[in-house]
Amino acid sequence: MKYNVDKDGMYGRFGGAYIPEMLYPNIEKLGQVYLEIIESEEFQKEYKMLLKDYVGRPSPLYKAKRLSEKYNTNIYLKREDLNHTGAHKINNTVGQILIAKAMGKTRIIAETGAGQHGVATATACALMDLKCIVYMGDTDIKRQAPNVARMKMLGAEVIPAMSGNKTLKDATNEALRDWIANPEDTFYLIGSVVGPHPYPDMVTRLQAIISEEIKEQVMEKTGRDYPDYLIACVGGGSNAAGTYYHFLDDERVGLIAVEASGMGVDSGETAATIAIGDEGIIHGSKTFLMQTDDGQIVEPYSISAGLDYPGIGPLHAHLKDTGRAEFLSATDKEALDAAMELTRTEGIIPALESAHALAALKMKTFKPEDVVVVTLSGRGDKDMETYMQYFMPHPILPKGEG
Numbered sequence: 406m407k408y409n410v411d412k413d414g415m416y417g418r419f420g421g422a423y424i425p426e427m428l429y430p431n432i433e434k435l436g437q438v439y440l441e442i443i444e445s446e447e448f449q450k451e452y453k454m455l456l457k458d459y460v461g462r463p464s465p466l467y468k469a470k471r472l473s474e475k476y477n478t479n480i481y482l483k484r485e486d487l488n489h490t491g492a493h494k495i496n497n498t499v500g501q502i503l504i505a506k507a508m509g510k511t512r513i514i515a516e517t518g519a520g521q522h523g524v525a526t527a528t529a530c531a532l533m534d535l536k537c538i539v540y541m542g543d544t545d546i547k548r549q550a551p552n553v554a555r556m557k558m559l560g561a562e563v564i565p566a567m568s569g570n571k572t573l574k575d576a577t578n579e580a581l582r583d584w585i586a587n588p589e590d591t592f593y594l595i596g597s598v599v600g601p602h603p604y605p606d607m608v609t610r611l612q613a614i615i616s617e618e619i620k621e622q623v624m625e626k627t628g629r630d631y632p633d634y635l636i637a638c639v640g641g642g643s644n645a646a647g648t649y650y651h652f653l654d655d656e657r658v659g660l661i662a663v664e665a666s667g668m669g670v671d672s673g674e675t676a677a678t679i680a681i682g683d684e685g686i687i688h689g690s691k692t693f694l695m696q697t698d699d700g701q702i703v704e705p706y707s708i709s710a711g712l713d714y715p716g717i718g719p720l721h722a723h724l725k726d727t728g729r730a731e732f733l734s735a736t737d738k739e740a741l742d743a744a745m746e747l748t749r750t751e752g753i754i755p756a757l758e759s760a761h762a763l764a765a766l767k768m769k770t771f772k773p774e775d776v777v778v779v780t781l782s783g784r785g786d787k788d789m790e791t792y793m794q795y796f797m798p799h800p801i802l803p804k805g806e807g
């Protein structure tokens with residue numbers, strides 16, 4: 406069985422490039438050059454240097470001792486939360502910026518939902534002195550003020566999308582419109598393993614540094630170069646794809662993907678695409694997505710903004726289809742509890758997204774000798790308001806006040 410992309414940009418029957426004809430030249434050009442650029446010595450040298458000195462890689466593989474004792478197994482955390490800007494997204498934006506530069510592009514466009522990808526893009530653009538335009542739904546702009554402020558301080562122009570629900574889908578449409586209008590100088594920087602080919606493969610390769618490091622680090626710590634399980638949360642699927650990449654064909658390694666089920670898989674308030682979605686086309690890619698009977702995309706819901714996506718990357722659709730990966734889902738409450746558990750056992754406050762991956766520890770039974778790697782995709786600083794609302798809704802006031 407082949408799990409990786411084929412030469413036509415397909416993962417089994419998923420993937421491909423289902424795009425308006427106006428975008429063919431852009432996508433075709435990128436498809437022709439991305440592998441050559443990524444594999445070039447020049448790119449590799451600069452990318453590896455930036456990952457090391459700017460992002461702060463390799464990110465540690467930390468044996469979570471108390472958590473391991475609690476679950477009677479060996480739990481290791483891949484610490485993407487320690488990267489510059491606080492998550493794995495920077496691995497991808499730094500890489501795509503270098504590809505854009507190699508292609509002679511001078512203008513970077515991106516869309517963002519919660520703003521995390523927008524911030525990672527604006528960061529890489531500031532670093533490389535490139536013009537940065539971020540499309541963001543007007544509703545999201547109002548909900549995510551701190552990230553909007555970060556993007557602006559980094560020099561990006563944030564353009565509100567005013568159509569539809571004024572959220573991610575609408576921002577994507579605006580970005581695509583921009584790209585069609587500016588094919589020559591503009592590079593469209595996508596934030597996950599989604600979109601038309603070659604984006605899913607390009608982003609997977611740029612995040613594959615995660616599994617490259619895990620392989621070495623597991624060897625160092627356990628004497629064998631593979632874990633028994635790899636666990637990651639899945640929004641679009643980029644941190645999971647990077648976590649799995651170098652182990653896709655190693656069937657000794659169990660792959661576990663955790664989606665956000667929000668209020669519950671059947672609640673109508675969910676982002677668990679694999680659980681309730683079916684086949685269709687979203688953002689130019691054939692994959693699973695959440696849609697109504699007449700094909701309208703369903704607005705997803707999760708407490709975690711980064712997992713709030715109505716589709717899933719085509720690699721993951723294929724991993725589901727072939728049974729190579731196991732797909733679980735965690736509710737808002739399960740994720741919040743897992744976040745508190747990690748905080749109190751290890752002194753690490755995880756991102757809400759990453760907390761969904763941690764919630765899987767309760768859903769599976771591991772053997773005492775198993776090596777279980779959980780990718781901690783990001784840190785929890787950005788989620789403190791949500792954590793406070795949930796865990797400390799009634800602050801205890803000093804006597805005499807309130």
Ligand SMILES: *Cc1c(COP(=O)(O)O)cnc(C)c1O
Nearest residue numbers: 640641642643644711758782783
């Ligand atoms: C954006 C984000 C995710 C979800 O994106 P993937 O492409 O599925 O990895 C997960 N964790 C964090 C911390 C994020 O910022």
